Amino acid sequence: MTQLAKYVKEMRKQFGLTQVDLSQKSGVGLRFVRELEQGKTTLRLDKVNQVLAMFGAEMTPAKITEV
Amino acid sequence: MTQLAKYVKEMRKQFGLTQVDLSQKSGVGLRFVRELEQGKTTLRLDKVNQVLAMFGAEMTPAKITEV
DNA sequence: CATGAATATCCCCTAAAGGGTATAATCCAC
DNA sequence: GTGGATTATACCCTTTAGGGGATATTCATG
Numbered sequence: 001m002t003q004l005a006k007y008v009k010e011m012r013k014q015f016g017l018t019q020v021d022l023s024q025k026s027g028v029g030l031r032f033v034r035e036l037e038q039g040k041t042t043l044r045l046d047k048v049n050q051v052l053a054m055f056g057a058e059m060t061p062a063k064i065t066e067v
Numbered sequence: 068m069t070q071l072a073k074y075v076k077e078m079r080k081q082f083g084l085t086q087v088d089l090s091q092k093s094g095v096g097l098r099f100v101r102e103l104e105q106g107k108t109t110l111r112l113d114k115v116n117q118v119l120a121m122f123g124a125e126m127t128p129a130k131i132t133e134v
Numbered sequence: 135c136a137t138g139a140a141t142a143t144c145c146c147c148t149a150a151a152g153g154g155t156a157t158a159a160t161c162c163a164c
Numbered sequence: 165g166t167g168g169a170t171t172a173t174a175c176c177c178t179t180t181a182g183g184g185g186a187t188a189t190t191c192a193t194g
């Protein structure tokens with residue numbers, strides 16, 4: 001499970017949304033939300049950010065914080 | 068110019084690499100490196116991380132830090 | 135100025151991302 | 165247990181990301 005997947009899953013719960021809610025509000029497909037939460041790595045960056053925007057977040061480059 | 072684009076450009080300079088060097092060392096295409104440094108937003112996350120790994124970095128979700 | 139290196143732009147092609155939808159599997163509360 | 169909601173898997177289809185390569189263009193440096 002990737003860090004991103006965990007992040008989205010948790011934030012979604014915190015916001016009290018279902019996957020369907022999130023996909024509709026963010027404007028990405030339901031399938032995308034699922035693949036995102038399941039840790040698919042080949043996702044498109046803009047779509048990921050589109051979802052993260054719902055939580056006031058975004059993807060940013062950062063030094064790898066060890067294990 | 069996106070934050071990511073700036074980050075890569077700067078790190079690449081710091082490491083004394085050309086775009087060609089970086090593309091070869093990271094294993095992505097030269098065109099990808101260019102689009103990355105030019106702020107294309109529809110890049111694939113795994114490829115971006117593949118490049119960032121050269122600098123010991125990765126993409127992570129984070130609260131949007133204002134303007 | 136000339137010359138070469140680095141970067142940018144354009145074309146073609148293939149693999150696959152992402153949307154939709156339908157069906158299964160889980161997870162509740164009752 | 166049953167029923168409804170939520171999540172997971174699987175399929176088809178269209179669009180496009182990304183690779184390679186060719187051709188500008190820009191930027192150094194002598």
